[in-house]
Amino acid sequence: MSKTIIPLVIFIGLVILLAVGLSRDPRVVPSPLIGKSVPAFELPQLHDPQKTFGTDDLKGQVSLLNVWGSWCVSCRVEHPLLLQVAQQNLIPIYGLNYKDTREDAINWLDQLGDPYSAVAFDAAGEVGIDLGVYGAPETYIIDRNGMIAYKHIGPISGRDWREKFLPVIQQLKNVKS
Amino acid sequence: MIPELGHFALILALCLAIVQGTLPLAGTALRNTSWMQIAVPAARWQFGCLALAFACLTYAFIDKDFSVLYVAQNSNSLLPVYYRISAVWGAHEGSLLLWVLILGGWTFAITHFSRSLPLAFTSRVLAVLGLVSVGFLLFMLLTSNPFERHFPAVERGDLNPLLQDFGLIVHPPMLYMGYVGLAVPFAFAIAALLEGRIDAAWTRWTRPWTIVAWVFLTLGIALGSWWAYYELGWGGWWFWDPVENASFMPWLLGTALLHSLAVTEQRSTFKAWTILLAIFGFSLSLLGTFLVRSGVLVSVHAFATDPTRGVFILGFLSIVIGGALLLYAWRAGGVSSTGRFELVSREMLLLLNNVLLVVVCAAILLGTLYPLLMDALGAGKISVGPPYFNRVFIPLMVPLALILGFGPLVHWKKDSLPSLVRRMHKTALIGIVLGVAFVLLAVGPASLGVTLAVILACWVMAGTLQTLKSRLSPQDLGGSLRRLSRGFVGMLLAHFGVGIFIIGVTLVSAFEKTEDVRMAPGDHYMLGDYRFEFRELNTVNGPNYEAKQATFEIVRNERRIATLYPEKRFYRSSNQPMTEAGINPGLFRDLYVSLGEPLDTDGSDAWAVHLTYKPFVRWIWLGPLLMGLGGLLAASDRRYFRRQPVPGTRPVTVRAKPAEGRS
Numbered sequence: 001m002s003k004t005i006i007p008l009v010i011f012i013g014l015v016i017l018l019a020v021g022l023s024r025d026p027r028v029v030p031s032p033l034i035g036k037s038v039p040a041f042e043l044p045q046l047h048d049p050q051k052t053f054g055t056d057d058l059k060g061q062v063s064l065l066n067v068w069g070s071w072c073v074s075c076r077v078e079h080p081l082l083l084q085v086a087q088q089n090l091i092p093i094y095g096l097n098y099k100d101t102r103e104d105a106i107n108w109l110d111q112l113g114d115p116y117s118a119v120a121f122d123a124a125g126e127v128g129i130d131l132g133v134y135g136a137p138e139t140y141i142i143d144r145n146g147m148i149a150y151k152h153i154g155p156i157s158g159r160d161w162r163e164k165f166l167p168v169i170q171q172l173k174n175v176k177s
Numbered sequence: 178m179i180p181e182l183g184h185f186a187l188i189l190a191l192c193l194a195i196v197q198g199t200l201p202l203a204g205t206a207l208r209n210t211s212w213m214q215i216a217v218p219a220a221r222w223q224f225g226c227l228a229l230a231f232a233c234l235t236y237a238f239i240d241k242d243f244s245v246l247y248v249a250q251n252s253n254s255l256l257p258v259y260y261r262i263s264a265v266w267g268a269h270e271g272s273l274l275l276w277v278l279i280l281g282g283w284t285f286a287i288t289h290f291s292r293s294l295p296l297a298f299t300s301r302v303l304a305v306l307g308l309v310s311v312g313f314l315l316f317m318l319l320t321s322n323p324f325e326r327h328f329p330a331v332e333r334g335d336l337n338p339l340l341q342d343f344g345l346i347v348h349p350p351m352l353y354m355g356y357v358g359l360a361v362p363f364a365f366a367i368a369a370l371l372e373g374r375i376d377a378a379w380t381r382w383t384r385p386w387t388i389v390a391w392v393f394l395t396l397g398i399a400l401g402s403w404w405a406y407y408e409l410g411w412g413g414w415w416f417w418d419p420v421e422n423a424s425f426m427p428w429l430l431g432t433a434l435l436h437s438l439a440v441t442e443q444r445s446t447f448k449a450w451t452i453l454l455a456i457f458g459f460s461l462s463l464l465g466t467f468l469v470r471s472g473v474l475v476s477v478h479a480f481a482t483d484p485t486r487g488v489f490i491l492g493f494l495s496i497v498i499g500g501a502l503l504l505y506a507w508r509a510g511g512v513s514s515t516g517r518f519e520l521v522s523r524e525m526l527l528l529l530n531n532v533l534l535v536v537v538c539a540a541i542l543l544g545t546l547y548p549l550l551m552d553a554l555g556a557g558k559i560s561v562g563p564p565y566f567n568r569v570f571i572p573l574m575v576p577l578a579l580i581l582g583f584g585p586l587v588h589w590k591k592d593s594l595p596s597l598v599r600r601m602h603k604t605a606l607i608g609i610v611l612g613v614a615f616v617l618l619a620v621g622p623a624s625l626g627v628t629l630a631v632i633l634a635c636w637v638m639a640g641t642l643q644t645l646k647s648r649l650s651p652q653d654l655g656g657s658l659r660r661l662s663r664g665f666v667g668m669l670l671a672h673f674g675v676g677i678f679i680i681g682v683t684l685v686s687a688f689e690k691t692e693d694v695r696m697a698p699g700d701h702y703m704l705g706d707y708r709f710e711f712r713e714l715n716t717v718n719g720p721n722y723e724a725k726q727a728t729f730e731i732v733r734n735e736r737r738i739a740t741l742y743p744e745k746r747f748y749r750s751s752n753q754p755m756t757e758a759g760i761n762p763g764l765f766r767d768l769y770v771s772l773g774e775p776l777d778t779d780g781s782d783a784w785a786v787h788l789t790y791k792p793f794v795r796w797i798w799l800g801p802l803l804m805g806l807g808g809l810l811a812a813s814d815r816r817y818f819r820r821q822p823v824p825g826t827r828p829v830t831v832r833a834k835p836a837e838g839r840s
Contacts, residue, residue: 005506015495021549107693111773111785
């Protein structure tokens with residue numbers, strides 16, 4: 001009995017783990033940064049290293065900041081949606097190309113289409129650390145003052161867009177600055 | 178009416194499953210023969226009801242009965258009839274129905290093939306399977322009824338375009354056959370624990386079922402990989418996605434179980450371990466179902482997720498696996514192993530094989546659940562990607578392949594290292610020479626790692642051939658060939674398949690060439706020796722989509738090799754784009770063209786085009802195909818079908834009743 005009970009004990013541990021996991025939505029991550037301003041950064045742009053993109057460019061309008069990489073499978077999943085959003089001209093989408101190489105990233109955009117108004121190139125992932133990026137894709141809604149209003153982890157589905165993003169964006173747009 | 182009939186058949190199936198799960202068990206406890214005998218008819222009628230329910234749902238799809246919510250959400254009047262049929266298992270509710278139907282099918286097969294087994298044993302096995310079925314039927318009727326009506330009847334969706342494909346017609350049923358098939362060794366294991374005894378007869382019953390389930394799992398996973406390769410549009414064939422892992426983990430444990438059963442049958446040892454593997458194999462099938470259906474993990478495949486369903490599956494999982502492990506903790510101590518073996522022996526190598534497979538499986542389980550663990554501990558959200566899995570998988574597979582090369586040639590019980598070296602050194606040399614020659618001929622000079630991997634594969638294949646040779650006598654070649662058992666030949670085929678697979682994975686990973694280029698009709702591009710010519714771009718219409726179809730000609734050394742027609746489809750009802758790759762398959766290389774995005778900013782017909790040269794990619798699926806064939810051959814071995822009285826397993830019914838009257 002003593003030895004043969006080990007598998008049961010391990011299994012009970014696993015069940016507890018799964019039960020805790022079940023009570024959480026993997027896509028909702030409490031970000032300590034919500035309601036705070038985007039950590040200051042200044043990065044070279046993907047297509048033109050001479051130009052930079054930084055915190056100041058995020059101010060003055062409601063915008064999306066999308067963390068992505070050409071290595072990221074889920075990014076491909078949400079990509080068509082981003083292209084659609086870009087076509088609607090509702091809100092500018094800025095990209096943060098995360099832990100990628102310039103060549104791969106540009107190829108990726110050439111092949112799949114480029115929804116971004118500008119892409120900051122974060123090869124080392126330093127800005128990612130400041131932002132608390134867990135993985136790609138992640139998408140932030142940034143308000144006119146450069147504050148993070150919402151953070152979404154994982155690919156954005158059509159439903160996420162309708163039910164989570166649009167209400168926040170509409171609300172932010174209605175606020176007079 | 179028809180959907181209601183299906184719903185009713187499901188409820189009836191549940192009632193029958195309850196009977197099948199309880200009465201026979203009570204019968205074995207109370208030695209009530211008639212209660213035990215109820216298991217077989219209950220199982221058969223249950224299968225009949227499930228088949229009826231499945232037929233009703235299929236009919237609703239063919240009949241375009243959009244008042245059934247599931248039909249309305251997952252099909253469309255424009256969808257061709259064969260996809261309307263495969264749409265039955267295209268989403269959550271229907272795939273569950275398929276799951277239960279297949280469980281019913283396996284159970285039915287047991288009632289048919291196990292007539293020679295003792296009644297008490299068959300009753301226990303059927304009862305366990307009945308209880309599993311109760312859980313799934315309850316789950317379906319309470320949380321995911323496929324027959325739910327919804328008015329007004331309007332088309333609400335479409336079959337996910339990714340699933341509108343031949344691969345997806347066959348992949349899920351195959352995989353489910355494997356998943357659910359592992360329930361059979363599980364039920365055998367539980368019955369053995371209840372009985373408190375494992376003998377050679379038990380293994381002889383369990384082995385063929387395990388092999389067949391494993392074959393389905395092998396082929397199902399290979400099909401899934403092949404489907405991802407040609408349908409997802411960028412030529413990847415394995416992503417270490419949680420859902421893929423969910424199917425791969427039971428496969429690894431199933432493989433371990435097959436080998437452990439071999440030892441238990443031949444040497445009467447590893448008994449408790451075999452039981453534990455049988456329990457774990459099915460547990461991982463259930464865990465896979467939980468991971469896919471509950472939404473605890475983010476996955477590309479998770480097309481149907483719902484936390485309330487997760488709670489139910491977790492509860493069910495706890496009862497089934499927890500109950501099984503409790504029983505194991507209580508009874509397995511009494512299952513004694515008798516065989517002894519030395520450090521250098523085939524038993525030891527099979528033990529190593531088992532340990533490696535289980536460790537790999539545990540590492541993959543850890544990687545799959547790690548994000549969940551970190552989250553539960555409040556340590557933040559992370560994701561574990563392919564680098565982790567490759568880093569743990571490859572180093573553990575290398576020793577496994579090394580063992581595979583000579584394991585079948587090692588003597589049972591006791592062998593000696595010097596004699597092994599004497600027997601194997603030539604094979605090792607042959608493996609090295611063949612490996613180097615293969616690399617040089619196939620792809621030219623390669624890195625040390627690639628060469629070593631191919632050498633390893635050649636070692637596996639050379640060792641397998643030597644195993645064959647060891648059984649043949651030069652004087653009587655034909656006779657000794659005929660005397661080989663199917664189990665033995667099956668093993669050789671499967672092991673050879675492993676070698677083929679290793680070569681495929683190694684060469685395609687190291688030598689594939691990929692370019693993303695901007696091309697317009699009339700352009701051409703050289704990829705290695707191959708000249709890809711973009712001839713024209715047309716618009717073609719399918720039944721439920723519009724597509725841009727490109728025509729590519731591939732020329733090598735002034736000779737036209739192939740014409741490919743990659744497409745970019747736009748499905749009307751779901752407004753989703755899909756990439757259909759154009760592939761020129763070959764035994765030694767695939768040429769792969771897929772269309773990215775139109776780049777028609779300047780009014781031209783230019784597209785981003787993905788061109789790929791994939792050497793030996795077919796071998797990745799050829800290997801599993803050989804494994805599957807080997808498995809089928811092994812399962813049909815004559816020794817599993819021999820009717821022989823097994824000592825000590827006489828049915829309880831034989832109580833010499835008629836004799837009483839006469840004496």
